[in-house]
Amino acid sequence: xxxxxxxFELDDYFPTTAWLTRYQHALDDSxxxxxxxxxxxxxxxxxxxxxxxxLPIEERTVNDLPEEVWEALEQGIxxxxxxxxxxxxxxxxEDVAEGIEARDGPLPERAxxxxxxxxxxEAPEKVWPxxxxxxxxxxxxxxxxxxxxxxxxxxxxAWIGLEDGGCYxxxxxxxxxxxxxxxxxxxxxxxxxxLVNGDLDVVEAIMSGKLELxxxxxxxxxxxxxxxxxxDVASDLDxxxxx
Amino acid sequence: MGMDASTDQIKAGRIDTSSTYYELxxxxxxxxxxxxxxxxxxxxxxxDREVWEGLNDNEKEQWARLISYFIDGEQxxxxxxxxxxxxVSSPYFDRSMEKEMMASALAxxxxxxxxxxxxxxxxVMSDKFPQYELDSRRGGIQIPRTExxxxxxMFERQGTLQAQAAHGGDPADIARAATNYHIGxxxxxxxxGYFAKNRMMQEAPLKLLNKGFQFISTDEGRHITFGLELxxxxxxxxxxxxxxxxxxxxxxxxxxIEDIGYITDTAxxxxxxxxxxxxxxxxxLVNRGARLAGDMMFDTLDLDAGSATEFMQxxxxxxxxxxxxxxxxVIDKYDHIYSQKMAxx
Amino acid sequence: MTELTDIEGADFTADDExxxxxxxxxxxxxxxxxxxxxxxxxxxxxSGTGRANNEGVAGAAAAxxxxxxxxxxxxxxxxxxxxxxx
Numbered sequence: 001x002x003x004x005x006x007x008f009e010l011d012d013y014f015p016t017t018a019w020l021t022r023y024q025h026a027l028d029d030s031x032x033x034x035x036x037x038x039x040x041x042x043x044x045x046x047x048x049x050x051x052x053x054x055l056p057i058e059e060r061t062v063n064d065l066p067e068e069v070w071e072a073l074e075q076g077i078x079x080x081x082x083x084x085x086x087x088x089x090x091x092x093x094e095d096v097a098e099g100i101e102a103r104d105g106p107l108p109e110r111a112x113x114x115x116x117x118x119x120x121x122e123a124p125e126k127v128w129p130x131x132x133x134x135x136x137x138x139x140x141x142x143x144x145x146x147x148x149x150x151x152x153x154x155x156x157x158a159w160i161g162l163e164d165g166g167c168y169x170x171x172x173x174x175x176x177x178x179x180x181x182x183x184x185x186x187x188x189x190x191x192x193x194x195l196v197n198g199d200l201d202v203v204e205a206i207m208s209g210k211l212e213l214x215x216x217x218x219x220x221x222x223x224x225x226x227x228x229x230x231x232d233v234a235s236d237l238d239x240x241x242x243x
Numbered sequence: 244m245g246m247d248a249s250t251d252q253i254k255a256g257r258i259d260t261s262s263t264y265y266e267l268x269x270x271x272x273x274x275x276x277x278x279x280x281x282x283x284x285x286x287x288x289x290x291d292r293e294v295w296e297g298l299n300d301n302e303k304e305q306w307a308r309l310i311s312y313f314i315d316g317e318q319x320x321x322x323x324x325x326x327x328x329x330x331v332s333s334p335y336f337d338r339s340m341e342k343e344m345m346a347s348a349l350a351x352x353x354x355x356x357x358x359x360x361x362x363x364x365x366x367v368m369s370d371k372f373p374q375y376e377l378d379s380r381r382g383g384i385q386i387p388r389t390e391x392x393x394x395x396x397m398f399e400r401q402g403t404l405q406a407q408a409a410h411g412g413d414p415a416d417i418a419r420a421a422t423n424y425h426i427g428x429x430x431x432x433x434x435x436g437y438f439a440k441n442r443m444m445q446e447a448p449l450k451l452l453n454k455g456f457q458f459i460s461t462d463e464g465r466h467i468t469f470g471l472e473l474x475x476x477x478x479x480x481x482x483x484x485x486x487x488x489x490x491x492x493x494x495x496x497x498x499x500i501e502d503i504g505y506i507t508d509t510a511x512x513x514x515x516x517x518x519x520x521x522x523x524x525x526x527x528l529v530n531r532g533a534r535l536a537g538d539m540m541f542d543t544l545d546l547d548a549g550s551a552t553e554f555m556q557x558x559x560x561x562x563x564x565x566x567x568x569x570x571x572x573v574i575d576k577y578d579h580i581y582s583q584k585m586a587x588x
Numbered sequence: 589m590t591e592l593t594d595i596e597g598a599d600f601t602a603d604d605e606x607x608x609x610x611x612x613x614x615x616x617x618x619x620x621x622x623x624x625x626x627x628x629x630x631x632x633x634x635s636g637t638g639r640a641n642n643e644g645v646a647g648a649a650a651a652x653x654x655x656x657x658x659x660x661x662x663x664x665x666x667x668x669x670x671x672x673x674x
Contacts, residue, residue, distance in 0.1 A: 203555045204548035206530075207537025217526035218515065218566070221507075221559040228552065263636065266589070270631050277674040285673060437643035457667050460644020464635035531643075538641065 008068060010141045014196060014239040015052060015156050015189075017149055018141075020170040024160070026233050027167035033233065037165035037226035044219070045182035048160040048230075049173075055154040055189045056243050057146070062123055063116040065142070066240055070116055072136040077115065078108040080134060085111060091130040120146065120243075121154070142242070148172075154189075165226070183215030189243065198235035202228065257340070263472050264341035267465050271348035275462045279359040282458070286451040288366045294449050295367050301520045302447060307371040308513045309439055311388035312395070314360035316428060317459075318379065319398035321357050323424065324350035326409035335414050335487065336476060345469050352462040359455045367449070374581045383584055387577035391570045393508030393561065394432060400505070401428060404498075414477050414487055415494040421477075422495045425470020426539050427502035429463050432509060435532045439513060443521040471543050478544060496550040499540065503554055504561035506532065511565035529558070590638040592630040592661060598640035602659040610665055618672050625668065632664040 011018035027033055040046045063070045077085065085108055089097065096114060103110040118126050124147040132140050149172040150156055159179050161169035173179055187195075191210045194200035205211040213220065220227055259265060295303070328350065331342035364372050377383025389395040401423050408420035437460050444453055474495060481488040510532065514525040536554070540546045592611075593604050608622075611629065615622040633640045640646040645667060646660035 201548045201551050203551040204537070204541060207533045207551060207554075208541045209534055209537065213530065215526065217529040218562060221529070221555070221562045222566075224555055224559040266636060270628075270636070273628060274632065274668075274671060277671050281674040282670075285670070434641075434643040441643070454667075454670065456644045457663075458671065460642055461632050461635075461667070463644075464632075464642045467641075468635040468637055535641075535643075538639070543637070 008066075008138065008240055010138065010145075012238065012240050013066075013142065013242050015055075015149075015158065015192070015242070016142070016145045017170075017172050018145075019237075019239060020158055020160075020172065023234060023237060024167045024170040026237050027160075027162070027230065030229060030233050033167075033226060033229045034165040036229050037162065037223060040165060040219075040223050040226055041163040041182070044216075045180055046162045046219075047179070047181040047183070048162060049176060049181045049184045050156075050158040050160065050192070051176065051184055051186040052156040052158070052189045052192045053154070053186065055150055055156060057121040057150060057154045058119060060120050060243060061117050062120065064120070065242060069138060069142065073139045074112045074116060076134060076136050076139075077112040080108065082107060084134070088130045088134055091128050093126060093128060096126050096128075121152075151175075156189075160230075162230075183213065183220070185211055185213050187211035193241055193243075195231060196234040196237075196239065202231045258344075259338065259341055262338070262341045264345045264469065267469050267472075268341060268344040268348050271345065271352065271462070271465055275348060275352045275465065277355075277458050279355050279362065279455075282359070282454060283362050283366075283451065286454055288451060291363075291367045291449045291451045294447055298447055299520070301517060303368070303371050304517055305513065305519070305521050305523075306443065306447070306449075307368065308388050308392070308517070309436055309443070310360060310364060310368065311372075311375075311386045312392065312432070312509060312513075313436060314357065314364060314375065315379065315385040315389040316394060316398055316433065317353055317356040317360060319401060320424065320428060321350065321353035323401060323405040324353050326405040326420075327424070329409040330405070330412065330417055330420065331473070333408075333412070333417060335417060335480075336473075342469075342473070345465075349466050349469065352466070356459045356462070359459065363452060363455060367452070374578065374585060377581065377584055384577065384581060387574045387581055390577040391573040392512035393505030394512075397423070397428065397432065397502060397505035397509075400501075414480070415490040418474060418477050418491045418494040419498045421470050421473050422498040423502055425467050425474075426495075426499060426536070427506065429470070430467045430539055431502070431532050431535050432506050433463055434460070434535050435506065435510060435528055436513075438528060438531045439523045442523045446521045467539075471539060474544055478546075492546055495540075495544070495546065496554075499536070500550065500554050500557045503536070503558045507558040507561035508565045508568075511562060512570055516565070516568075516570055589627060589636060590630055590634055592626045592633075594638070595630060595634050595640050595661075596638065598633070598646045598660045600659055600661060602662055607659070607661050607665075610662060614665055614669055618669070625665070628668050629661060629664045632668060633660060 009018070010016055011022045013019060062073065080088070089100065089111060092100070099114045100107075100110050103113060115127070124143050127135070127143055132143070151174060157173040157176055157178070159171050159173050159181065160167060171179070176184065187205070187210055191200060191205060195202060195205060195211070200210065202211065206213050298306070324346065328343060328346040331346050332339040336342060364375060372386070375386050379385050384390060385395050385398065389398070404416075404420040404423050408417045412420070437456060440453070440456055477488060477491045481491040507529070510525060510528050514523045514528060519525065541548065592607065611625050612622045615625045618625065633642050633646050635641065640660055642660075642664070645664050
């Protein structure tokens with residue numbers, strides 16, 4: 001099945017809070033983690049933060065998102081009756097309206113192109129409520145994710161609550177210290193993609209400085225199998241990368 | 244005033260002056276021929292003695308644990324330098340002359356490092372080292388603190404590996420010995436020790452000791468580059484498919500995995516085991532050691548990462564056993580043996 | 589061999605101009621060319637690898653020497669000057 005025909009839900013996309021919730025359930029269901037992580041975080045803070053830096057929100061535009069996402073947006077716009085589109089566009093922010101005006105061709109194409117060529121970082125503020133109502137749900141949800149869970153400098157702080165071989169909660173945060181934690185694993189988004197794809201060995205990544213681990217190394221070494229299970233579970237989980 | 248001429252403009256005959264080994268040798272002549280006695284005279288012991296006397300016993304103990312493995316380690320590497328000189332003339336290397344020149348510089352430098360620590364302990368730290376005079380190669384043993392931790396075991400292993408490499412060893416034997424000496428002992432154990440001393444100097448600035456460490460660490464940097472060059476030569480030949488060289492990369496990993504156990508044990512011994520009074524921080528030491536290892540094994544040698552997990556697991560096993568160790572008990576036991584040896588029994 | 593200003597892997601706090609001036613002054617005092625001094629200082633830091641890996645010097649924390657701003661290059665230069673006296 002081609003990606004165009006296949007339907008994806010928000011929790012298929014990495015990195016989103018919805019995906020993180022799926023990760024939480026997978027960790028919690030993992031027998032291996034239950035075995036290797038027994039005692040982890042009991043009497044001490046075993047919660048982790050995955051700090052993903054430098055998401056390419058400045059470099060990429062909407063049409064760099066997965067094909068099915070931007071195609072749905074394009075279709076959503078071009079398939080609107082022209083007068084409905086006209087009404088929707090009446091509320092467009094000035095710079096968007098000017099951008100559409102400056103393009104050649106029929107209005108639906110111009111409008112679609114203008115939005116598809118918007119920088120990811122600017123997308124949430126350039127998309128106005130009227131447009132969001134006629135956008136495909138997935139695009140609307142993703143914009144909310146971008147707005148709420150990616151910091152202005154392109155960082156995602158994913159917090160993972162771990163205790164005694166289970167995962168009791170996950171969330172994303174605006175800053176590193178929003179929630180208490182015992183450990184932080186930090187790296188560029190590209191490295192995270194390789195890691196959760198199973199293409200990067202977490203130990204090699206830490207040894208070569210691609211990822212940095214901050215926290216009590218006595219605990220990490222004592223529970224090294226549990227730490228490896230955490231990355232195994234992430235790589236075993238289906239995902240589609242937003243970037 | 245006369246200016247130095249650049250050495251690379253001087254024509255040489257049989258020596259290949261474009262060789263990295265020659266560059267390392269020449270830099271050893273230029274940078275590594277410092278005089279330990281002059282250093283001690285120039286900086287003096289006084290300030291260090293004053294700082295030392297101001298430390299409490301636990302803080303002194305932390306320094307003593309670090310310096311023990313340095314003096315015994317330096318003596319062990321100095322003693323094994325003769326074997327390295329032999330190993331680099333092995334027919335498995337294409338050229339040996341420049342390597343032998345560098346190995347001779349290494350031998351002098353390691354001897355000097357032993358001398359520096361001997362002078363320092365005798366004149367500043369003697370209260371924590373009532374016993375350290377015995378020459379471990381003449382029927383003595385290593386200092387009890389060295390014997391009690393992984394470093395002591397690692398130095399003994401080093402002697403065996405270097406002997407195997409020097410006495411007709413094949414490329415895998417040579418790789419194992421070079422990994423243990425240049426990556427393990429010099430590249431991680433010693434450099435981890437410099438990391439620790441940097442931290443400890445914040446609370447206890449022992450000026451002369453710091454200067455000595457700076458010279459020593461600079462010399463060791465060249466030795467590490469030397470060792471990595473040797474390993475790269477062997478790896479290249481293995482990758483070219485030459486039959487005699489097969490098994491080199493595997494030998495490097497096997498040895499690194501063995502050594503990381505000794506190193507982790509030592510890291511724990513000098514920090515967490517005594518509640519880390521001078522704030523080295525075991526976690527940061529381990530992280531730093533992991534980075535140093537990664538730089539050498541992945542960046543420089545471009546080894547396949549397949550065994551990275553085993554590497555961490557070996558470290559994990561060693562740490563767990565370190566947590567269960569009663570090092571003081573072992574030190575007491577060796578103190579007793581050492582006393583008997585000193586008394587000539 | 590790597591140029592002193594091209595070495596990677598350490599936090600350099602002093603600007604290149606300050607380094608250059610310090611190197612020139614040291615060269616003058618030692619009767620060496622600035623290029624040679626720079627070469628030696630770079631080698632102290634990187635042992636020919638292009639990366640500052642001299643933990644004992646580039647790890648800095650030289651609590652005894654506040655004049656160097658903890659820039660490993662200045663720390664290495666101080667060390668080289670002392671080395672020339674030994």
